Amino acid sequence: MQSTGASSEASAADVAAAMLELWRSILAGSTKSLYALLAELDLSMTQMKMLHVLAERREEISVKELAEELGMSLANASRTIDGLLQRGYVERREDEHDRRVRRVGATAAAREVVDRIDTARLQGLEAWAQRLGPEQRTRLHDALCALPKEDRA
Template identity: 35%
Template sequence: MSEHSELENALKAWISQIMRLSMRGFITFATEIGLSMPQIAVLFRLNGDKRCAVTELGDELGVSGAAASQMVDKLVQLGLVDRLEDPHDRRVRRLLLTQKGKTIIERSIEARQEWIGHFCSSLSEEKAKEAAGLFNQFAQIAEQLETALHTPSSH
């Protein structure tokens, strides 16, 4: 087994554990606030002042227009999403996340990442410093990889 295979296996095990811990917190949060995963997906889609029409949302989520409309109606009733008239086409209603919706997004991210503080506090100061250096390097390499993978090649 090569050094890279050992690293690959270790990273796969680490990522698997991270996903379990993160999703456990996320699902618990979603259950507590009474939102479904598709509803939270809509909130994430609209996060960052991104606006879209209900039909676009249905297409992106792979659901019918009626199902998307029903989901949006519930989110509007809960005060998480607003419908605004499109200034370019008055027949179209654009969806926008409300402040209450943005707060739900922030809280869901916190819930997903809550375990990180517990993990870090379990490390010695020396191990924490060493890990921080490695994770910073990993983040830089991953960012470079992401850029390379999403840059159209010049053929």
């Protein structure tokens, strides 16, 4: 990610390419500890994604909605939920208005697991940021703080 020094308006494609290069650089040193944690927790990437989606929500979601959000088949989502349910990471219940609908939500144990995963990610990001010089860290921090914050569901 070298800057040419010339100040011109960056296209969305330029920004995306620079972000991808940055993303690859960050991931190069941080995925090993994340994968080790997932192995320790015996979680697949699909289960991790599902736990994140559920933990970010304040309310339960239908299995169908969850499958659609994750781009999964309903059958695959149901199997994944079954595995998480057996381990105490998910609660599942019948919808009070439609008995055919099953609703799921994250348990406190799931939120703890997501916190551990996020902590492992944060440690990888900190290790990467430590390799930057003080001025680079300050400029990056200022740029990141200037970006709009997105509200989550």
